[in-house]
Amino acid sequence: MDQNNLRVNGKRLQSTLEEMAKIGATPGGGVQRLTLTDEDKQARDLFVKWLKEIDLEVTIDEMGNIFGRRTGRNNDLEPVMSGSHVDSQPKGGRFDGILGVMAPLEVLRTLHENNIETERPLVIVDWTNEEGSRFSPAMVASGVWAGALERDWAYSRTDIQGKKFVDELERIGYRGKLAAKKWPMHAYYEYHIEQGPILEHEGKVIGAPKGIVCLHWYDIYLEGTANQVGPTPMEGRNDALCAAAEMILKVNYLPGEMGGNTVATVGEIQNYPNSRNIIPDKVHFTVDIRSWDDDLAFRSWESLSKDFKAIAQARGCPIRIEETWRVEHAPFNGKLVQRVLDVADMLGYSKLHMVSGAGHDASYMNQIAPTAMIFVPSIGGRSHVEIENTTWEHCEAGTNVLLHSMLQSANEKSF
């Protein structure tokens, strides 16, 4: 047969995803499969079983990353890899992460049953703790593997109960012997739901992000003067929550004022003493700024921090600003991105050249090898919630794009 006519089995992919969705299923229709919990272990065990069924060579490294390797005709050539994560957010959805692991499994099942060989070896990977919601930060195990983070630092991370990453990894039996250390790679593809509304809004099936936006995280601490609310006149108050409210609105209006394609969000706030009849004297809140344009993000923050200081001054609320984290925008490999777009064309799917607003394990892979991602639409743009959803047709379409992108990369001699 002409390999271009090869398609994955959409029904099998669906039942595979449905089987996985039982592990950590929530009453609200989502999953809760926090990293290194019993549910994570169950999902890993099932994944490993499925890898072995199609004769893949399974290895587990010291970060718990699981690799399933299919030999090529020439095993001296650098392999083509694809993967994502089986862990989930608390009360997360049934597609985030797991689609990007089950889809390459479906790709390899399809090759397996059709006895199709490739020049290069193919590798599926499940990266440990992508979400970072139990052990901060996110994407820690792909970060260690890529050499961007220290293993022992990752091992020492604790959850809110004080349990250590390394102890929990040991406990579920997934602390492997193999060093978590990058190997030469010909190409890395990560397939993921979009987690935003753009594809749906534009009516497109396949998204090929040109890269990941830059990310700035800031932590703001305000001080006010606590007092009984009744006897304290409005004049002369130093109300830290009112200062925060002004700042939150500044963040919200920032992208509109600066122009360009930036998003800015306050997601988290703590207020003290948080009593209905005491004027707040301590507030902490976070700021998240993302843009494809690093310079615009910097200018936005500059303008914002000037506004913050003026508000703090006017309200008599001393401010402390922590610049917590900054990552520059990361363009994916142009040739691989174009391949995804071309494959979508070849298969007759509508496509969109876009950006990724979220970080993925692909961010770290992108630092060490040619990398691209494949997106499919999130219904209503919803993600990190139980009602997160993507149609089975779209799941299948993205997997076909993954199949042919991987095939093309795996059969080329050089990049």
Place this chain on the structure above:
Amino acid sequence: MDQNNLRVNGKRLQSTLEEMAKIGATPGGGVQRLTLTDEDKQARDLFVKWLKEIDLEVTIDEMGNIFGRRTGRNNDLEPVMSGSHVDSQPKGGRFDGILGVMAPLEVLRTLHENNIETERPLVIVDWTNEEGSRFSPAMVASGVWAGALERDWAYSRTDIQGKKFVDELERIGYRGKLAAKKWPMHAYYEYHIEQGPILEHEGKVIGAPKGIVCLHWYDIYLEGTANQVGPTPMEGRNDALCAAAEMILKVNYLPGEMGGNTVATVGEIQNYPNSRNIIPDKVHFTVDIRSWDDDLAFRSWESLSKDFKAIAQARGCPIRIEETWRVEHAPFNGKLVQRVLDVADMLGYSKLHMVSGAGHDASYMNQIAPTAMIFVPSIGGRSHVEIENTTWEHCEAGTNVLLHSMLQSANEKSF
């Protein structure tokens, strides 16, 4: 001697307050003497010991209220009462409440050592759980005593550890046999620090509040749409925290816009899921509105709730409003308030006719007997904090005003 020349012993009052401040003393210079804890018991034991030292008849009722009674020449006449509370806020100050219990003790010590008799009996009282910070609501035991609240409901209140009010009352040995039931009273005086900056700002020593402002409590619940912040464009977001921020500022500007003497505060906020990279989809916050003018408070709320609904509509964040609690403004007895002002004049203290912005046990007494309060300045207007402070001179001045106000009430045949 001319009784008008009688003065309390300021040094003794100071050392009594300093002795009390050791019980539950905090490193920050305040006290933590939560109701029905071991510290509360210690303070009660010391108070009872002091009552007995000057031959007062001590009774304890079923709510743990402690009464110390001094007989008059005519014990058929209704007594004159004064008191407040020995319990404190968590990390509270050394004057809130306890000054209003130790000052009438000093008054009765002064009468005792000068062998001064009064026509009517005099009664000191310590009301259980004025603060309400361990067992909600505040002023619960004076409320039961005045017939405004049910004893069994008060008994069933629980702290955050699930401990019951009645069990803790029993545990510290202050569940008396006597019914907590009002008796006829000729006059009730409550002496308290102002807990606001007005007296200090006006440079006055004695405040005589004409009553307690009205109090409105509202609870606001907002819904938004949770989403990953990165891939979700600003346009079309339903950010519940941004809606709340707009509302918090509306509350803050409300008194200025409505004119008159109102205060309006948001003291408490909860944000969900409260994660730095997820758009908030649930916010709860409180609104506290106080004014001497009930009608103004109502009009303020009407205007505010209209604004809230418009903001909720514009942000696409459904709003639910709970009207949690409303108390009308409560004027004290005009004749008693005038007596406090006249006594301040007679003693040569500057004075201010003002309002009380905070509730006190006097609120409940005011429902059943002629009632007035005496305020002295709070340094910097600070209260419910460890650095709460009032000069010893002012403590003494207020106690002298209490002495002569009580004497005048106790020696009049009829009101």
